[in-house]
Amino acid sequence: MAVSVGLIAQTIEKIAPKSWAEDWDNVGLLVGDSARRVERIILTLDATHEVVEEAKERKAQLILAHHPIMFKPLKNLRSDNLQAQIPIQLLKAEIGYYAAHTNLDQSIYSSSWTIGNSLGLERMEVLAAFVNEDRGYGVIGYLPASEPLESVVNKVKKYFETLRIQIGIEKQVNAFRVAGKPGKKIRKIAIVNGSGGSFIPKALFKGADLLITGDVDHHEALDAKEAGMAVLDIGHYTSEIPMIKTLADYLKTEKNLSDLEIMISCNMHSPWD
Numbered sequence: 308m309a310v311s312v313g314l315i316a317q318t319i320e321k322i323a324p325k326s327w328a329e330d331w332d333n334v335g336l337l338v339g340d341s342a343r344r345v346e347r348i349i350l351t352l353d354a355t356h357e358v359v360e361e362a363k364e365r366k367a368q369l370i371l372a373h374h375p376i377m378f379k380p381l382k383n384l385r386s387d388n389l390q391a392q393i394p395i396q397l398l399k400a401e402i403g404y405y406a407a408h409t410n411l412d413q414s415i416y417s418s419s420w421t422i423g424n425s426l427g428l429e430r431m432e433v434l435a436a437f438v439n440e441d442r443g444y445g446v447i448g449y450l451p452a453s454e455p456l457e458s459v460v461n462k463v464k465k466y467f468e469t470l471r472i473q474i475g476i477e478k479q480v481n482a483f484r485v486a487g488k489p490g491k492k493i494r495k496i497a498i499v500n501g502s503g504g505s506f507i508p509k510a511l512f513k514g515a516d517l518l519i520t521g522d523v524d525h526h527e528a529l530d531a532k533e534a535g536m537a538v539l540d541i542g543h544y545t546s547e548i549p550m551i552k553t554l555a556d557y558l559k560t561e562k563n564l565s566d567l568e569i570m571i572s573c574n575m576h577s578p579w580d
């Protein structure tokens with residue numbers, strides 16, 4: 308028994324409708340045929356050569372990724388064009404590619420919500436509304452009681468280490484960066500998966516004691532620290548791993564996909580590792 312790519316797409320779009328994606332984004336089925344019936348899919352953050360090789364070895368017929376390919380329109384399909392190499396490999400291997408990006412970022416299956424839940428945050432709400440009042444980027448919520456910054460950082464580290472082992476990723480998470488006063492009491496936490504430096508003003512406005520995100524630059528971290536908010540930069544890659552697991556778990560519980568083998572790539576890693 309197999310499942311059509313179209314049905315897999317519909318199931319994902321139930322929790323992350325394509326209409327939620329930004330105009331500049333490139334989401335949905337990007338390579339392949341929605342009528343094709345497949346037995347095995349593999350989830351990943353990025354389409355690297357390693358992941359495509361893994362998909363071939365594990366006989367996956369569809370890659371379900373967070374980051375899109377062909378972000379900029381391709382003008383050719385030459386093998387010396389870096390941007391064309393992955394689409395060419397996928398076509399040769401008859402592997403489809405589906406991306407859920409800014410639409411997934413705004414769903415409750417995003418990493419922001421997953422990390423918030425893992426920290427036991429209470430009264431969680433969307434940090435920056437975008438699609439509507441209740442849907443947007445990031446979350447903000449409260450720890451049950453105040454804790455020193457170091458203890459929150461340790462909890463986050465532990466969570467990611469457990470997740471890495473669960474998924475079967477070999478490489479350990481690289482060092483987190485913390486900007487904040489040692490011992491600072493943390494109660495209200497904002498979380499934005501991906502590159503969240505631009506959400507610092509929003510997190511400050513909403514009274515966060517700490518922002519957990521990735522890709523924060525020098526000036527952004529400095530501004531936050533000066534304004535009295537701590538920042539924990541866990542890296543773009545690390546911050547987005549949780550939603551791959553959450554999405555896989557969701558797909559596994561969907562009855563109409565029960566014939567589908569759902570795998571997670573063991574070859575996801577940050578370009579800095």
Ligand SMILES: [Zn+2]
Nearest residue numbers: 501502543547
């Ligand atoms: Zn990202």
